[in-house]
Amino acid sequence: MAELTARDVRGWEVLRLTSDQVSVDVVPALGGTVTDLTRRADGASLLWSTPWGLRHRGSLPVPGSSEAVMLDSYPGGWQTLFPNGGDTAVVHGVEWGHDGEARVTWLEWELRDGALELTGRLVRSPFALTKTVRVEDDTVTVTEHVTNQGGEQVEVMWGSQLAFGGDLIGPGTSLSTSASVVRPDPRTSSGASYEDLMPWPRSHGPHSVVNLSRLPGPDAGESRLAYLSDFGTPTLTVLNAAGTLGVDLTWDESRPYLWYSLEAGGRDGFPWFGNGYFLALTPSSSWPAHGLHEVRRTSATARWAQPGEQLSSRVSVRVHPDRSTRPADG
Numbered sequence: 001m002a003e004l005t006a007r008d009v010r011g012w013e014v015l016r017l018t019s020d021q022v023s024v025d026v027v028p029a030l031g032g033t034v035t036d037l038t039r040r041a042d043g044a045s046l047l048w049s050t051p052w053g054l055r056h057r058g059s060l061p062v063p064g065s066s067e068a069v070m071l072d073s074y075p076g077g078w079q080t081l082f083p084n085g086g087d088t089a090v091v092h093g094v095e096w097g098h099d100g101e102a103r104v105t106w107l108e109w110e111l112r113d114g115a116l117e118l119t120g121r122l123v124r125s126p127f128a129l130t131k132t133v134r135v136e137d138d139t140v141t142v143t144e145h146v147t148n149q150g151g152e153q154v155e156v157m158w159g160s161q162l163a164f165g166g167d168l169i170g171p172g173t174s175l176s177t178s179a180s181v182v183r184p185d186p187r188t189s190s191g192a193s194y195e196d197l198m199p200w201p202r203s204h205g206p207h208s209v210v211n212l213s214r215l216p217g218p219d220a221g222e223s224r225l226a227y228l229s230d231f232g233t234p235t236l237t238v239l240n241a242a243g244t245l246g247v248d249l250t251w252d253e254s255r256p257y258l259w260y261s262l263e264a265g266g267r268d269g270f271p272w273f274g275n276g277y278f279l280a281l282t283p284s285s286s287w288p289a290h291g292l293h294e295v296r297r298t299s300a301t302a303r304w305a306q307p308g309e310q311l312s313s314r315v316s317v318r319v320h321p322d323r324s325t326r327p328a329d330g
Contacts, residue, residue: 012057014035018040019135020040021041022137022140024135030079030104031103031107032080032142033078034047036077037077037317037319041321044168046319047078048077048169050271066087067088078142081159082103083100083156084291085286085292086289087293097124100157105122116134117132118133127146129144131144138319139317140317141317142314145312147310148308152307154304155305156292156302158255158286159285162280163280164247164278169238169279171216171241174241175215175238176239177236179228180200181230183229183287184225185226185227194299206222210222215279219264219265223264223266226259228257234253235248235249235251244322246320247318248316249283252315256285257285258284259284259288260281261289286302
């Protein structure tokens with residue numbers, strides 16, 4: 001059973017769940033964001049943090065675009081995107097915001113059956129959210145339930161965004177997956193359309209076809225965005241170049257798509273100023289990553305929640321053991 005400890009970080013209550021192999025940090029007041037995932041054997045870190053990280057609670061906001069406001073409170077890590085993903089959308093008479101409201105919803109918490117259970121109610125959409133974080137041995141599993149407490153059906157996007165970085169991401173980091181189809185994103189793939197499908201691991205890049213299964217270094221001056229689908233089993237493995245650190249990402253079929261987003265020094269100006277380096281993987285109900293209205297127009301893959309209906313999802317990360325310290329045979 002995982003051990004639970006609590007501490008104050010810049011005015012935020014941060015809960016740490018620890019097994020004999022991994023530890024995770026969870027911030028209940030930020031929608032249960034997981035800000036840290038560490039392999040205990042060697043202290044290897046796996047998630048990426050923004051340059052400003054978890055800002056001091058109560059930091060004054062600066063007016064700006066929906067994306068800029070989102071980034072003000074974005075520490076990196078593992079977040080829930082709901083009921084919107086990407087560009088803001090005005091729905092049912094209110095703006096849902098960039099990446100939705102769940103990521104900043106205050107969640108109450110309790111330890112139940114060895115897992116952290118977090119619950120809360122969104123404001124701008126009629127949903128109650130229950131999020132369970134369980135740590136067992138080398139695996140972290142986040143299970144989510146959203147319930148429509150309103151009296152009308154609501155169309156939503158729903159995803160779990162994991163921003164990988166730390167010791168996992170570097171030149172030569174490799175990816176393998178059961179996906180068979182890759183769609184490019186026209187915003188980062190010059191001259192391509194959503195219909196220019198390619199088999200994994202190829203996709204249209206800014207200037208030519210790129211190999212999504214290999215990551216360049218941080219100075220590549222490259223940004224990638226693509227959408228994976230047609231999975232045999234929803235799974236993807238990330239392995240560092242040395243083969244000493246890796247993760248297996250698995251999820252259920254409620255999210256048939258995966259957003260692949262790599263930043264390797266390709267975005268100048270705000271927010272990364274040419275110095276961003278991370279891989280964000282988002283199992284999602286829908287594509288593309290540009291808000292509910294673009295999903296309606298492009299793919300019609302949004303989900304409907306009827307009054308009283310509960311939707312569920314599950315995402316797990318298994319951390320590979322540290323093989324560099326195995327004793328020699330004999």
